[in-house]
Amino acid sequence: MKRREPTGEPAADKVILGIDTSCDDTGVGIALGEKVLANVVVGQTALHDRFGGVMPELASREHLEVIDEAVQQALAEAGLKLESVQAVAATHGPGLVGALLVGLSYGKALAWGLGVPFLPVHHLQGHLAAATGVQPPFLALIASGGHTALFAVHEWGKVEELGRSRDDAAGEAFDKVARLLGLGYPGGPALAQLAATGDDHGVKLPWPMAGSRELEFSFSGLKTAVALLLERQPHVAAADVAATFERIVVGSLLEVTRRALERTGMRRLVIAGGVAANARLRREVAALGEELGVSTTFPPPALATDNGAMIALAGRLVLAGSDQRWQRYDASAALATDASPYLPLA
Ligand code: KG4
Ligand code: ZN
DSSP: OOOOOOOOOOOSOOEEEEEEOSSSOEEEEEEETTEEEEEEEEOOHHHHHTTTSOOHHHHHHHHHHHHHHHHHHHHHHHTOOGGGOOEEEEEEESSOHHHHHHHHHHHHHHHHHHTOOEEEEEHHHHHHHTSTTOOSSEEEEEEOSSOEEEEEEEETTEEEEEEEBSSOOHHHHHHHHHHHTTOOSSOHHHHHHHHTTSOTTSSOOOOTTTTOOSSOBOOHHHHHHHHHHHHHOTTSOHHHHHHHHHHHHHHHHHHHHHHHHHHHOOSEEEEESGGGGOHHHHHHHHHHHHHHTOEEEOOOHHHHSSOSHHHHHHHHHHHTTOBTTBSSOOHHHHHTOOOOSSOOOO
């Protein structure tokens, strides 16, 4: 492999290979401009399923085991040779520190070996960048397993956090309630499937933050209410619990998002993160957009949950100096970036 010196100039679109190992999926994707050429995600569901959640140490080891193969697969999918890669992006936070370190170290070594720029990416910036085809200013709701927050994206490099969950993330609530219903891990998709067959007013559950005017979410009380309900009424129809729970989580996400749209006057809305794959949420957000005359954008479902392609897309912003944290790209600072388990976006 011949080494070139990285220049980091924000020139024409580059072939960027992106890596995400922030949690339990090994994601490797390749993008050229806004076009995704490959998106390989090696999941670890079977590994963590029996624990009902992600075991950090197992996750790191598994990333190490499969990352090379995932890179080869992504190159094959894109029909490219390794030497065609012009920059390498990797998530450096937030996430599980051991898991992050695998993708970050691999990405740095690969970039250094190829002599191309290394691009450290914030995981949530990746989720935002997955919603291609929309330009700031926009309001973004990120709802994933680790985060639920609203951001005003004034410019790509100027992001303001408006509010977040004071306890569990929406995806986390889906996962926990799915577990209470015996649906396995990760529970979001399974719970949504069951919900589609139930009565969404079939049981009584509390509305989160009822009466609040804050731009804040809360889902742990709802989860506890489901646990109590199942204890008191063990024979209640699981589909009705799932449907009612889903209606309330989606309704609560929408209520706060509507408030943020009204307060900021923003005319564009982006929904990102794993929960953006939820069909009910997609439907209700589209209806809200129509009602308010606000355009709504979702990432394609394959780019909504954690993946490497979204990191490649966000890497492009780092290179161009239009990431919140990189007003000017600096090749050696980029290579010195550490893994940060708790990294705020704004
Ligand atoms: O963004 P993501 O892949 O990982 C994090 O960064 O956390 O989000 C994963 C979360 C999980 O909690 C999963 O249950 C949830 O997204 N999720 C869903 C659906 N698909 C994934 N939640 C509800 N409905 C879905 N269809
Ligand atoms: Zn994520």
